[in-house]
Amino acid sequence: MNIKYMGGLLIICANFSWAETVYELPDSDSDRVIINKCLVKNEQVKLRTLPEVTFGQCTDYTSIPNRLVVECPIDKIVESDYEELTKVKSELEIDVTNTLSVCLVKELRQLKDNSSSLDAVNAKKLYEQITQYSYIGIKDKDKDSSRWLSSLTFGYQQLTGYDEFKDSTGLDQSGFIADLNVNGRWRPDYFRFDTRAIVSAEAGMKLGQTPTTIDETKSQTTPSGFNDVSDSIDGYIKILYSPGGFLVSQNGDSVLSLGGVIGFNNRDEASKGNELTRYWGVGIDFNMYDKDATKEPNQLPRGNLSIYWMRPEEYAEIKDPNVFSIHAQYQLVEKIPFLVGIKANLGPDDKDDFAVTFTFRFTGQKIIDFFSG
Structure with a gap:
């Protein structure tokens, strides 16, 4: 799954595979503050699909500027065939996406009520887009x-x-x-x-x-x-x-x-x-x-x-x-x-x-x- 924020628009594409998921963070500093806050807040949250893996283990937002990379290292945790590993990996990435989205919705809902200290225009656009896609489940052709x-x-x-x-x-x-x-x-x-x-x-x-x-x-x-x-x-x-x-x-x-x-x-x-x-x-x-x-x-x-x-x-x-x-x-x-x-x-x-x-x-x-x- 690839989620991009460009010019106030949240673009969501689905492409579940072994490839990593990349979030391109918005240009607005205020929006990045909200996203980073949710990443830190959920760092130790255990994922429902595989409790041995935490939200923080699947996310990397420091190595590449303005990008969040989602990739869950499960090869050494799950001993199974390629098809089963692919399925588990996809479900874990959905867990990460949903956890992040739920947090963003809560933060942006509060921001919508009182946005005077941040960029109100960008915050409103981000809020509307994430609310629309707050459950980012399987979006592929088999849904x-x-x-x-x-x-x-x-x-x-x-x-x-x-x-x-x-x-x-x-x-x-x-x-x-x-x-x-x-x-x-x-x-x-x-x-x-x-x-x-x-x-x-x-x-x-x-x-x-x-x-x-x-x-x-x-x-x-x-x-x-x-x-x-x-x-x-x-x-x-x-x-x-x-x-x-x-x-x-x-x-x-x-x-x-x-x-x-x-x-x-x-x-x-x-x-x-x-x-x-x-x-x-x-x-x-x-x-x-x-x-x-x-x-x-x-x-x-x-x-x-x-x-x-x-x-x-x-x-x-x-x-x-x-x-x-x-x-x-x-x-x-x-x-x-x-x-x-x-x-x-x-x-x-x-x-x-x-x-x-x-x-x-x-x-x-x-x-x-x-x-x-």
């Missing part, structure tokens, strides 16, 4: 493709059964489940605490079983409650937003997000007129990852907990009820894509349903690679 990630989850679930009196018979029903979805992730420029803010969107289709009410007497009115389980198709769209800050862990592997979801549930068997039920809801999602989620590329969470307040058109023959939905799943072993999960829908008047799931999950690329040999 767009790495934002999107498809996955297929399939397996088995054990869920609540019901008798003809609409009483629960325990987790005595079982069936096949599958979930095909596409997830996209972006980093917003506004409404965030820091550069680790994340916006994601997901669209999916689920196949499985859902508690239902079947009117076997063909009466005009059906009392509320579940009395059977039906095959179902569930389609949904979910939007998640985390502004960063305290909602993201220090190393970026845990993210708490605010969420909204809309969808429909189509049951094979239900009382007349209730086969198709639309719903919407709001809540929170907590995702745990194996790697820093605030960096590209997109990745599947190892663990997930979602708690939502839902408003379906119909639930257990009750119109427009308030339902609390809790879903959790976790991949027990890092290298084995096997997940154990629980689902609970807590409706009014103790109209609840529960399920335990055992599933395997694969990315779309893994499936393509398998069938292509």
